[in-house]
Amino acid sequence: MRKINVTKYLAYFFLITSCVVWVFPVLFGFFTSFKAQGDIMTVGFSMLPANWVVQNYISVLTNTSSAPIVQWFLNSLVISGSHTFLVVLIVSLAAFGYTRIDFKGKETLFFTILALSMFPAVVNIIPSYKIVEALGWVNSPLAVIVPGLGGVGNVFLVRQFMLGIPKEFDESARMDGASDFTIYFKIILPLVKPVLIVTGLFSFIGSWNDFLWPTIVLNDVNKLTITAGLQLLQDLYGGYAMTGELMASAIIAMIPTVLLFLFAQKYFIESMNLNAGVKG
Numbered sequence: 001m002r003k004i005n006v007t008k009y010l011a012y013f014f015l016i017t018s019c020v021v022w023v024f025p026v027l028f029g030f031f032t033s034f035k036a037q038g039d040i041m042t043v044g045f046s047m048l049p050a051n052w053v054v055q056n057y058i059s060v061l062t063n064t065s066s067a068p069i070v071q072w073f074l075n076s077l078v079i080s081g082s083h084t085f086l087v088v089l090i091v092s093l094a095a096f097g098y099t100r101i102d103f104k105g106k107e108t109l110f111f112t113i114l115a116l117s118m119f120p121a122v123v124n125i126i127p128s129y130k131i132v133e134a135l136g137w138v139n140s141p142l143a144v145i146v147p148g149l150g151g152v153g154n155v156f157l158v159r160q161f162m163l164g165i166p167k168e169f170d171e172s173a174r175m176d177g178a179s180d181f182t183i184y185f186k187i188i189l190p191l192v193k194p195v196l197i198v199t200g201l202f203s204f205i206g207s208w209n210d211f212l213w214p215t216i217v218l219n220d221v222n223k224l225t226i227t228a229g230l231q232l233l234q235d236l237y238g239g240y241a242m243t244g245e246l247m248a249s250a251i252i253a254m255i256p257t258v259l260l261f262l263f264a265q266k267y268f269i270e271s272m273n274l275n276a277g278v279k280g
Contacts, residue, residue, distance in 0.1 A: 026254075033057070033247035040243050056244035060233075060252070069249055071222055072229035075141070077256070079225060080207040083145045087203040088196050090149050095158035095192075096184050100170060110159075117152040125216070132217055143217035144207070144225065154199050161195040162188065201264045205257050226253045 028047065032040065033056050035049040060069050098110050128147055137143040165188065173183050189196070214228040224232065233249050 029247045030251055033244060033251050035244055037242070037244050056248035057252075060245050060249050066221075067229065067233055068222060069226065069229060069233075069252065072224050072226040073252065075223060076208055076225040076227070076253075079141050079144050080204050080256075082141075083149070083207040084200045084204040086145070086149050087151065087154060088200045091151070091154045091158050091199060092189065092192065092196060093184070094150065094155045095162050096188055098155070098159050099162040100167075100183070100188070101180065110155075114152050114156060125213075128213075129216060138217055139220050139223060140217075141223070144210070144214050147213070148206075151203075154203065158192060158195055158199060161192050165191050197264050201260055204260060208257055 031048055034052045034054065036051055036053045036055070039046070039050045060067070063069065064071070098106060132138055132143045132147070135142075137146070169187050170183050173187055178186070208225075209227055210225070211227045211231070214225045215231065218224050218228060221229075221232070230246075230249060230253060233246060
């Protein structure tokens, strides 16, 4: 008689249940965004629209005054894209320094900074705002792009990946006259591409979905990010009367993160293997 692997089936049950819990609200919001407001008000709970309409999307996309969602979308693309590029650059350089360059107190410095990063982010809100205000960045994209560029968690992730790359590569390159920058750019970067893509993905999603900080440092309607703008939409389309427009706005806001995840998912497994970049 074949033995039943209870643990495996429990794991499958847990994963399927978790998937349903996460996916169902997204699907419900997606289908609701195509429902006429009359159907939402009168039909009651229904997953699929009785009549598919695109008026909700037209309404939010053509509003260029009180809630310019297209402008918010572009603002978020610029801010998140710039933030992600700078994060990947700074984090990779920092990780290279911690793994490839010897200096006194290197390990102590790294783990001290890592320990300090364990404090809740909300503790830094007032000091961060004071710094941004002193620099004159309030209501500027720089106020959202610059803070958080040197996240220690990202440095730790890339550092651990780099530790799996043999230092013999560096020594061979130095024998050929390569500088530290050449080693970083031509040897290390290609080998750590999987983990840098994952780091960039996390950074982009984190920046794109950030709500609290943009609402604090941005107060011009035309400079808001799309997540901060959704809060304004709740006031504008508040209540049950404009549910379709709210759902359409939320679905529009989700598009870049979903596409990025579909593009980068194959790199997640590679990034979990610290020697993934080393061939042969």
